[in-house]
Amino acid sequence: MTNATVKFTLESISEDLPKGDRRSLARAISIVEDGGPDANWLVQKLFPYAGRAHLIGITGSPGVGKSTLVDALITEIRSQGLKVGVLAIDPSSPFTGGAILGDRIRMQGHTMDKNVFIRSMANRGHAGGTALATYDAVRMLEASGYDVVIIETVGVGQSELAIAQTADTTVLVLMPGSGDDVQAIKSGIMEIGDVFVVNKGDLPGANKTAAEIISSLELSNTGSPWKPPVHVTNAETNDGIEEVWQSIRKHKEKLEESDLLQARRKSKVQAELIELVAEMARNNLKESLEHSPQVQKVLEQMLKHQLDPHSAANKVIEDIFQTNDRQPSNKVST
Ligand SMILES: Nc1nc2c(ncn2[C@@H]2O[C@H](COP(=O)(O)OP(=O)(O)O)[C@@H](O)[C@H]2O)c(=O)[nH]1
Ligand SMILES: [Mg+2]
Numbered sequence: 252m253t254n255a256t257v258k259f260t261l262e263s264i265s266e267d268l269p270k271g272d273r274r275s276l277a278r279a280i281s282i283v284e285d286g287g288p289d290a291n292w293l294v295q296k297l298f299p300y301a302g303r304a305h306l307i308g309i310t311g312s313p314g315v316g317k318s319t320l321v322d323a324l325i326t327e328i329r330s331q332g333l334k335v336g337v338l339a340i341d342p343s344s345p346f347t348g349g350a351i352l353g354d355r356i357r358m359q360g361h362t363m364d365k366n367v368f369i370r371s372m373a374n375r376g377h378a379g380g381t382a383l384a385t386y387d388a389v390r391m392l393e394a395s396g397y398d399v400v401i402i403e404t405v406g407v408g409q410s411e412l413a414i415a416q417t418a419d420t421t422v423l424v425l426m427p428g429s430g431d432d433v434q435a436i437k438s439g440i441m442e443i444g445d446v447f448v449v450n451k452g453d454l455p456g457a458n459k460t461a462a463e464i465i466s467s468l469e470l471s472n473t474g475s476p477w478k479p480p481v482h483v484t485n486a487e488t489n490d491g492i493e494e495v496w497q498s499i500r501k502h503k504e505k506l507e508e509s510d511l512l513q514a515r516r517k518s519k520v521q522a523e524l525i526e527l528v529a530e531m532a533r534n535n536l537k538e539s540l541e542h543s544p545q546v547q548k549v550l551e552q553m554l555k556h557q558l559d560p561h562s563a564a565n566k567v568i569e570d571i572f573q574t575n576d577r578q579p580s581n582k583v584s585t
Contacts, residue, residue, distance in 0.1 A: 261289060261579055265296040268395050273368065276395045280370055283387035292579035294387050300394035304336075305503050308418030310404045310443075315426045316450040317403050319486035325361050326489070327496045328399055334366040335399045336392035338385060368392065383526055386417060416522055419515065420502045422446045422495070425464070427456035442471075444479055446498045452483040452490060477505045535571040545570055 259278050267275040279297075283290045309317050309324075321337055328335045361367040372385060385402060392400050402418060423444035447468075449461045461481050468479055480498045484491035506512040539546040549566050552558035558566075 261292055261296075265293060268297065268391065269300050271396050273365070273395075276368065276391060277370070279391045280372075280388045283391060284372065284384045286384065288579045290387060294390060297390060297394040301390035302393060304389070304393045304397055304400045305420070305499075306389060306418045307399065307401045307499055308404065308421040309401060309424060310421060311424030311448075313405055315424045316486045317405075317424050320424060320448065320450055320484065320492070320495075321401055321403055322361070323484075323486045323489050323492040324401065324496060325367055327492050329361075329364065329366065333398040334396055335368075335401065336395075336397040337367075337369040337401045337403065338388055338392075339369070339371045339403045340385060340405070368395075368397065382417070383523070383530065386523055389417065416443070416519060419506060419512070420445045420499050422448055422499065424448045424450055425460060426451040427454045427460045445477065445502045446495065447479055447481040448491075448495055449481065449483045450486050452485045453488075457483050476509050476511070477502060532571050536567065539567065539570050543570055 259275065261282075264275045264279050264282075268279055279293055282293055309321055311317055318339065321339075325335055325337070361369065370388070372388060389400050389402070421443050423446070425448070427449060447461075447464050449457050449464070451457065461483050464481050468481070482491050482495050482498065484495060486492070506515065540550070546567050549558060549563045553560065553563050
């Protein structure tokens with residue numbers, strides 16, 4: 252059977268994906284990227300298999316060498332016999348496509364390895380944005396037996412922060428002379444970094460940048476049992492990569508032996524629930540604005556200045572939290 256004639260149904264995907272079938276996995280990730288009832292059905296079906304991987308967030312400004320570093324880490328992780336999935340997230344890519352292509356090419360060395368799965372995530376219209384789609388894509392990889400899932404994100408915007416919080420271990424990547432980034436670290440994003448990497452260690456100033464990070468880490472000592480290590484790497488020659496990997500593993504161990512893992516997981520499920528409920532509310536509100544007579548009435552009262560916006564919001568809250576019980580399509584897709 253050739254690629255083009257393979258038929259997928261939600262049923263077949265839910266059966267074949269846990270057996271490690273890569274095409275079912277690819278299809279499943281597209282479905283969860285789109286969101287909606289099919290995605291919900293798959294997640295519900297595969298949720299029991301999820302929650303097993305070590306989730307690693309790799310974040311930092313464009314061009315610091317995240318993708319190159321991920322590529323080097325894949326080699327290291329594979330040498331340990333672990334199965335590794337990568338989700339590359341770049342908010343700019345849906346418009347240009349360029350970044351996606353770049354990441355693909357960078358990680359091409361692993362395309363023949365059946366235990367490596369690399370996927371660029373685009374924001375394909377999941378109303379909740381990339382963060383919600385990412386949570387579900389991670390679950391698909393976990394259900395398919397991936398031991399390690401790496402999430403590469405650009406920068407430190409709001410949604411990247413949300414994604415970084417998805418990870419068990421977040422690696423913050425900088426490069427020599429990125430003084431702005433060090434400033435940003437000082438001004439608050441510090442706490443998201445569990446492991447710091449100054450990549451492009453072959454360029455001048457790497458040790459100085461590392462020293463700056465170390466001193467600002469000491470200043471903001473949080474009293475946490477984990478002291479974030481700072482590594483200098485050259486992702487192109489694999490220098491320092493083994494040490495980064497060891498730190499990532501040690502961090503996971505440290506989390507597991509303290510209360511931190513539980514605390515992190517709790518704030519993670521909270522964040523996801525907040526986003527999901529907000530998404531549901533937003534979707535249902537849009538529908539209610541058009542179709543609900545009660546909401547129409549509220550709108551009219553607002554227009555006539557009979558009802559203030561705050562009271563109006565209180566009135567519609569109940570209406571929009573009524574879920575419409577949408578069923579999965581169970582369509583056959585090729
Ligand atoms: N000199 C040097 N260049 C690097 C290193 N790592 C990556 N690069 C280069 O930096 C550029 C950006 O790398 P990329 O991995 O795409 O960065 P990303 O945007 O953070 O994912 C590419 O041209 C890489 O070849 C390094 O350790 N040293
Ligand atoms: Mg990249």
